[in-house]
Amino acid sequence: xxxxxxxxxxxxxxxxxxxxxxxxxxxxxxxxxxxxxxxxxxxxxxxxxxxxxxxxxxxxxxxxxxxxxxxxxxxxxxxxxxxxxxxxxxxxxxxxxxxxxxxxxxxxxxxxxxxxxxxxxxxxxxxxxxxxxxxxxxxxxxxxxxxxxxxxxxxxxxxxxxxxxxxxxxxxxxxxxxxxxxxxxxxxxxxxxxxxxxxxxxxxxxxxxxxxxxxxxxxxxxxxxxxxxxxxxxxxxxxxxxxxxxxxxxxxxxxxxxxxxxxxxxxxxxxxxxxxxxxxxxxxxxxxxxxxxxxxxxxxxxxxxxxxxxxxxxxxxxxxxxxxxxxxxxxxxxxxxxxxxxxxxxxxxxxxxxxxxxxxxxxxxxxxxxxxxxxxxxxxxxxxxxxxxxxxxxxxxxxxxxxxxxxxxxxxxxxxxxxxxxxxxxxxxxxxxxxxxxxxxxxxxxxxxxxxxxxxxxxxxxxxxxxxxxxxxxxxxxxxxxxxxxxxxxxxxxxxxxxxxxxxxxxxxxxxxxxxxxxxxxxxxxxxxxxxxxxxxxxxxxxxxxxxxxxxxxxxxxxxxxxxxxxxxxxxxx
Amino acid sequence: xxxxxxxxxxxxxxxxxxxxxxxxxxxxxxxxxxxxxxxxxxxxxxxxxxxxxxxxxxxxxxxxxxxxxxxxxxxxxxxxxxxxxxxxxxxxxxxxxxxxxxxxxxxxxxxxxxxxxxxxxxxxxxxxxxxxxxxxxxxxxxxxxxxxxxxxxxxxx
Ligand SMILES: Cc1ncc(C[n+]2csc(CCOP(=O)(O)OP(=O)(O)O)c2C)c(N)n1
Numbered sequence: 214x215x216x217x218x219x220x221x222x223x224x225x226x227x228x229x230x231x232x233x234x235x236x237x238x239x240x241x242x243x244x245x246x247x248x249x250x251x252x253x254x255x256x257x258x259x260x261x262x263x264x265x266x267x268x269x270x271x272x273x274x275x276x277x278x279x280x281x282x283x284x285x286x287x288x289x290x291x292x293x294x295x296x297x298x299x300x301x302x303x304x305x306x307x308x309x310x311x312x313x314x315x316x317x318x319x320x321x322x323x324x325x326x327x328x329x330x331x332x333x334x335x336x337x338x339x340x341x342x343x344x345x346x347x348x349x350x351x352x353x354x355x356x357x358x359x360x361x362x363x364x365x366x367x368x369x370x371x372x373x374x375x376x377x378x379x380x381x382x383x384x385x386x387x388x389x390x391x392x393x394x395x396x397x398x399x400x401x402x403x404x405x406x407x408x409x410x411x412x413x414x415x416x417x418x419x420x421x422x423x424x425x426x427x428x429x430x431x432x433x434x435x436x437x438x439x440x441x442x443x444x445x446x447x448x449x450x451x452x453x454x455x456x457x458x459x460x461x462x463x464x465x466x467x468x469x470x471x472x473x474x475x476x477x478x479x480x481x482x483x484x485x486x487x488x489x490x491x492x493x494x495x496x497x498x499x500x501x502x503x504x505x506x507x508x509x510x511x512x513x514x515x516x517x518x519x520x521x522x523x524x525x526x527x528x529x530x531x532x533x534x535x536x537x538x539x540x541x542x543x544x545x546x547x548x549x550x551x552x553x554x555x556x557x558x559x560x561x562x563x564x565x566x567x568x569x570x571x572x573x574x575x576x577x578x579x580x581x582x583x584x585x586x587x588x589x590x591x592x593x594x595x596x597x598x599x600x601x602x603x604x605x606x607x608x609x610x611x612x613x614x615x616x617x618x619x620x621x622x623x624x625x626x627x628x629x630x631x632x633x634x635x636x637x638x639x640x641x642x643x644x645x646x647x648x649x650x651x652x653x654x655x656x657x658x659x660x661x662x663x664x665x666x667x668x669x670x671x672x673x674x675x676x677x678x679x680x681x682x683x684x685x686x687x688x689x690x691x692x693x694x695x696x697x698x699x700x701x702x703x704x705x706x707x708x709x710x711x712x713x714x715x716x717x718x719x720x721x722x723x724x725x726x727x728x729x730x731x732x733x734x735x736x737x738x739x740x741x742x743x744x745x746x747x748x749x750x751x752x753x754x755x756x757x758x759x760x761x762x763x764x765x766x767x768x769x770x771x772x773x774x775x776x777x778x779x780x781x782x783x784x785x786x787x
Numbered sequence: 788x789x790x791x792x793x794x795x796x797x798x799x800x801x802x803x804x805x806x807x808x809x810x811x812x813x814x815x816x817x818x819x820x821x822x823x824x825x826x827x828x829x830x831x832x833x834x835x836x837x838x839x840x841x842x843x844x845x846x847x848x849x850x851x852x853x854x855x856x857x858x859x860x861x862x863x864x865x866x867x868x869x870x871x872x873x874x875x876x877x878x879x880x881x882x883x884x885x886x887x888x889x890x891x892x893x894x895x896x897x898x899x900x901x902x903x904x905x906x907x908x909x910x911x912x913x914x915x916x917x918x919x920x921x922x923x924x925x926x927x928x929x930x931x932x933x934x935x936x937x938x939x940x941x942x943x944x
Contacts, residue, residue, distance in 0.1 A: 216829030412858040536849035
């Protein structure tokens, strides 16, 4: 912690000698409650025993995972689906290092988490003590900020700051490493009601004169396009986006992270752009004269070859993080601020331009080049299963995915109508994310349908979490699209390596029996005609269920912009 | 092009690692980095010299600024400023060459900080050109050790 912050704590404690005495562990629990935390995900161990002891009769809900990676992805899924900060606890050493993938995953997708790790007692630090790992060192580049607590009395201030940093500005994970003696020690409990960090002041309101400039540019554009990313969702700006689009008549494409930020059923929605984007969305980018990026960060999976991305467009880049502006794409029109606030301001300052011809053109492309796949008569196509699920839920469900072909097909064929209904690992592409993320979402939304769509490869990366689901009595619906391959890698091997399927054929357990072994329902479809029946049975079942679909093995995801190619060079498929 | 950045950061464990790590992770190369306490308790000043193109340096500045422990990032490259580095050079010296060497360095206002049986150690401060000139002058005598502190810089006025 900062010297001036230590000083603040000391000054307050000196002021009033009547503060209640608490152990560090009790302080942690008390602070979590005051932050409004209602559930913690975690896994105990030696260094966090005092914290678990304080948790014992605290009334706080704790979800016990089967692996720390499961706990942190669950906290992440909880955060993505509720908009609140996810909280996770792990012990020192292996507990902490098992969290690393989950922290990186949250960092890449700007998800607010507070990660509490146990550490060996202060006097042991640096001695290679049992279960010691330098987790603040390890996580420096993958956290928004981290702390190693050195004095018990600083815990409340650090926790308060951590929650503030995690959720404000561009959200992200914050880690607090707590040596065991700090948790046991007793100190006066002073709780700061507010946070002030002089060196951290996120910009929320955009610069008014810059808003005017951008507004003028938008009004004059003939072929404007909005590229909406995950920032729209973390800002909670979906309503403002819809209003702005309808007023201005500007078409919208949403990145993987932005799906649900704009309703898929809206006529001005063009689908997802990029490597597996729609023809219309990619053509729109390549032909737009103005690209308005809202909380998107020009990932290479979106842009393709950067030098040939949006060649005719001026770029308006709206982001709460100034470091994103100009990082990948040079822009003359940056607008730093919270997207919701930016849209409110822009709405006041703009009147609709003339975009009718442009929209007609796009509607035509949409008609000519819809997403399509060659359906089969008997066999099951993964795309078909997802379409059927989409028809069944009508967007009224929370969907988590793993990583691979099934993820892209979900992004393509499932119609996301509402924000926070898609939980997917966008930046890091973490296989094994889907199942635990669904656990977190279901914990946060006990009465909603939560569906995890996974592949036979990904599901085996955190399969142990089935036990968490059963123990917590979560009515999760798990869809496994089983193609016997690490499908997405196989697709690249097929296209770029002449069908040399090196180490991508994969066997798994009998998932139906596995479901039963864990104490849940398992059902399977092997023929196309069984798909709807299995889906209906599974979705209606009032407990957890695995629905396994034996899908066509060598199906590919199209359209496909090969890595390094420009968005004009789409392979549209057979 | 070479850029000189002046940072005000929290004076606390881990900050140097955090800043250095950031350069490493984002693929920026540091020419030199120096840290020291400022007049205000709790704050340190870092002087970082980097080279790269303008866009890269813009990105560095923003990434630095994003760190919670960083209060200020000032690009003083084009500001009126004084940048100084201290070097110590240990040169081979014999009774014959010793007077020659001391003569040689005199115009540089450098000082002899140690004379031993077969070496002489010279301390000099200054800007890059001056220090390079001294080093080149002394090279023919045989440099045994060279220590450089890296640049500290301050704005004029
Ligand atoms: C942790 C991790 N390891 C490896 C990869 C590389 N990878 C990306 S997609 C993929 C295949 C996924 O297979 P599966 O889950 O069966 O889904 P499918 O593509 O068949 O739908 C692999 C191995 C990854 N994304 N994450």
